[in-house]
Amino acid sequence: MSFASTATHVPLRFAAPSMSVSLDRIADFLGTVPLFRELERASLRSFAEITREHKYGKGTVIVSEGDPGDALYVVRSGEVKVVLVAEDGREVILGVLGVGDHFGELSLIDGRPRSAHVIATATSSLLVLRRADFRRQVEQQPQVGWALLMELSRRLRQADGTIGSLVLLDVPGRVARVLLENATPGEPATLIKPMTHQVMAQMIGASRETVSRAMSEFQEKNWISVARRQVTIVDRVALEARARPAI
Amino acid sequence: MSFASTATHVPLRFAAPSMSVSLDRIADFLGTVPLFRELERASLRSFAEITREHKYGKGTVIVSEGDPGDALYVVRSGEVKVVLVAEDGREVILGVLGVGDHFGELSLIDGRPRSAHVIATATSSLLVLRRADFRRQVEQQPQVGWALLMELSRRLRQADGTIGSLVLLDVPGRVARVLLENATPGEPATLIKPMTHQVMAQMIGASRETVSRAMSEFQEKNWISVARRQVTIVDRVALEARARPAI
DNA sequence: ACGCAGGTGTGATTCAGGTCACTGCGATAC
DNA sequence: GTATCGCAGTGACCTGAATCACACCTGCGT
Numbered sequence: 129m130s131f132a133s134t135a136t137h138v139p140l141r142f143a144a145p146s147m148s149v150s151l152d153r154i155a156d157f158l159g160t161v162p163l164f165r166e167l168e169r170a171s172l173r174s175f176a177e178i179t180r181e182h183k184y185g186k187g188t189v190i191v192s193e194g195d196p197g198d199a200l201y202v203v204r205s206g207e208v209k210v211v212l213v214a215e216d217g218r219e220v221i222l223g224v225l226g227v228g229d230h231f232g233e234l235s236l237i238d239g240r241p242r243s244a245h246v247i248a249t250a251t252s253s254l255l256v257l258r259r260a261d262f263r264r265q266v267e268q269q270p271q272v273g274w275a276l277l278m279e280l281s282r283r284l285r286q287a288d289g290t291i292g293s294l295v296l297l298d299v300p301g302r303v304a305r306v307l308l309e310n311a312t313p314g315e316p317a318t319l320i321k322p323m324t325h326q327v328m329a330q331m332i333g334a335s336r337e338t339v340s341r342a343m344s345e346f347q348e349k350n351w352i353s354v355a356r357r358q359v360t361i362v363d364r365v366a367l368e369a370r371a372r373p374a375i
Numbered sequence: 376m377s378f379a380s381t382a383t384h385v386p387l388r389f390a391a392p393s394m395s396v397s398l399d400r401i402a403d404f405l406g407t408v409p410l411f412r413e414l415e416r417a418s419l420r421s422f423a424e425i426t427r428e429h430k431y432g433k434g435t436v437i438v439s440e441g442d443p444g445d446a447l448y449v450v451r452s453g454e455v456k457v458v459l460v461a462e463d464g465r466e467v468i469l470g471v472l473g474v475g476d477h478f479g480e481l482s483l484i485d486g487r488p489r490s491a492h493v494i495a496t497a498t499s500s501l502l503v504l505r506r507a508d509f510r511r512q513v514e515q516q517p518q519v520g521w522a523l524l525m526e527l528s529r530r531l532r533q534a535d536g537t538i539g540s541l542v543l544l545d546v547p548g549r550v551a552r553v554l555l556e557n558a559t560p561g562e563p564a565t566l567i568k569p570m571t572h573q574v575m576a577q578m579i580g581a582s583r584e585t586v587s588r589a590m591s592e593f594q595e596k597n598w599i600s601v602a603r604r605q606v607t608i609v610d611r612v613a614l615e616a617r618a619r620p621a622i
Numbered sequence: 623a624c625g626c627a628g629g630t631g632t633g634a635t636t637c638a639g640g641t642c643a644c645t646g647c648g649a650t651a652c
Numbered sequence: 653g654t655a656t657c658g659c660a661g662t663g664a665c666c667t668g669a670a671t672c673a674c675a676c677c678t679g680c681g682t
Contacts, residue, residue: 212539214620220542222535238528243535273520280527281485287534288469288490292459294541295467295580299669324629333542335670340631356678357629373461546639571659582640587661603648604659 151176154255161202161228163279166271174268178261184208184248197235197242198259203227206252211245211330221330222287224249226321233276236262294333296373300342302332304371307352311361319359398423401502408449408475410526413518421515425508431455431495444482444489445506450474453499458492458577468577471496473568480523483509541580543620547589549579551618554599558608566606 154176158164164175181204184190190208191197203225210223210231222244225231235242236259266272293302306328311317325339332339346352351363351370361367401423405411411422428451431437437455438444450472457470457478469491472478482489483506513519540549553575558564572586579586593599598610598617608614 212535212543214543216621218543218620220539222538234528234532237524240528240532243532270517270520273517273524277484277520277523277527280524280531281481284527284531284534285481285487285490287531287538288459291469291534291537291541291580292467294538296459296461296465326629333538336630337632337671338669341669344631373465374463572661573659583660584641584662585639587659588639591661 154179154181157204158202158255161230163202163230163272163275166275167269171265171269175257175265178257178265179255181253182256183253184251186248186250188248190246190248190254191232191242193242193245195242197232197240200230200232200236200257200259200262201246202230202255202257204253204255206248206254207250208246208252208254209249211247213245219330220333221327224321224323224327224331233280237276292373293371297371299332299334299338300345301371301373302334303328303339303342304346304367306331307346307359307361308364308367308371311364315364317361317364319361322357322359324357401426401428404451405449405502408477410449410477410519410522413522414516418512418516422504422512425504425512426502427505428500429503430500431498433495433497435495437493437495437501438479438489440489440492442489444479444487447477447479447483447504447506447509448493449477449502449504451500451502453495453501454497455493455499455501456496458494460492466577467580468574471568471570471574471578480527484523539620540618544618546579546581546585547592548618548620549581550575550586550589551593551614553578554593554606554608555611555614555618558611562611564608564611566608569604569606571604 151173155169155172158172158175159167164172167175179202184206190201193212205227208225208231209221210225212220212222223231231246232242234240266276293305297305307319310320310323312320325343326336328334329336329339343352343354346367347354349363349366351361351366353360353362398420402416402419405419405422405426406414411419414422426449431453437448440459452474455472455478456468457472459467459469470478478493479489481487513523540552544552554566557567557570559567572590573583575581576583576586590599590601593614594601596610596613598608598613600607600609
């Protein structure tokens with residue numbers, strides 16, 4: 129780990145194929161991804177070796193629901209959204225993934241078709257790991273299997289929470305919930321990433337207008353304040369109460 | 376396997392502690408559970424050894440949301456429901472588990488508190504595996520880790536599908552969806568397990584009355600027929616169309 | 623500076639579906 | 653038998669939120 133960061137300061141001079149320099153940089157990056165965090169330098173490099181880097185322009189569909197899927201993707205830069213798309217064009221956003229996040233594990237694990245679309249919301253660079261290569265590596269590195277279980281557990285808890293909130297909460301309640309979920313833990317808690325009302329609406333199954341009204345209401349009550357699309361949570365307790373089923 | 380079933384016909388006569396007979400029966404049972412299906416006889420027995428059997432009367436709360444969780448449960452007989460409960464008593468049913476199903480993996484994996492209540496809907500007998508014991512066994516048996524990944528993948532796909540249907544479908548659409556999801560694959564497809572409208576309603580986040588009306592509508596259109604609470608799917612294609620977003 | 627696009631605030635209208643309030647019915651219990 | 657209990661059907665009413673239709677920002681590119 130410390131060796132790696134040194135390497136970037138003192139680049140190898142001779143006989144080092146540019147490929148392995150880039151492999152080092154990829155291995156460095158993988159070391160920051162929770163899925164691979166437990167791995168040692170050498171293992172990180174062997175994972176780095178099986179990656180291919182792909183770039184996608186904003187709006188590009190990276191994977192489509194129903195596709196046979198046989199690769200895992202790690203976001204190296206940019207941002208993508210995981211969405212279900214209805215025939216009439218309505219979208220549900222299941223997740224917004226940033227640097228260090230990954231998707232495509234499900235098809236990798238069970239071999240079934242992709243369960244959602246993934247679309248770049250900004251120009252993005254993704255590392256792609258093909259199933260066969262990945263499996264071979266994971267067999268060598270059982271810690272990755274564990275990290276995968278942790279990740280799927282996290283997502284399953286989150287998905288169940290979302291189901292609960294869709295059924296038990298009204299729209300303002302759900303808005304309060306996304307705000308809290310995307311807030312940094314500290315005080316004053318600010319939203320990690322500014323999102324448009326449209327995006328929030330698609331995350332919680334509501335219309336843009338209703339989200340707008342809920343946000344106005346929260347500002348009036350002084351639970352949040354908004355400056356240049358940056359939301360700051362002023363009264364966390366009040367929001368938490370609003371995001372709890374049954375007022 | 377064949378030995379075990381023989382054993383039940385020709386019980387061992389001497390020196391066989393009754394415990395090991397019951398262990399054999401438990402191992403037999405575990406062999407039918409997908410999570411353990413890949414294991415050999417000996418491994419099944421070592422899993423059987425770390426189980427404790429518990430009985431729960433109808434209505435008993437087996438685990439509560441928020442509890443620290445450190446056990447995996449396998450349903451050996453009876454039926455349980457996984458539910459989120461709001462303070463005002465409203466319930467969302469995340470799943471109904473029958474013989475061979477299991478729950479509690481999440482807390483086992485990530486050590487976080489239980490994410491939902493599990494309540495016996497009939498007198499049930501559950502095999503309980505404590506975390507430490509289970510982990511030790513899994514380290515010996517990596518196939519189980521894989522089976523767990525498969526199971527979590529399945530559930531995550533299902534959860535995402537549920538989120539999609541909650542947002543994109545109207546109530547009749549969601550009713551059509553549960554009907555299809557619980558139908559036997561063959562023709563004529565019947566519902567695996569008769570459920571009350573109340574239960575369906577809590578599974579899809581709707582009121583009992585609205586489910587009732589949807590079911591009446593489907594019967595009138597001759598898409599399903601109901602005899603003594605047993606639902607038969609008459610027109611699968613029509614139901615599938617109704618369960619698709621955007622008419 | 624200008625126009626333009628993408629995002630936001632807000633009213634008016636409509637409607638799916640929740641809630642309430644019954645009735646009917648088939649089981650199991652007494 | 654009849655009482656009782658849980659479940660199912662159906663009407664009447666009410667309301668949260670979608671939809672439609674604007675006007676208004678604010679940052680951007682030329």
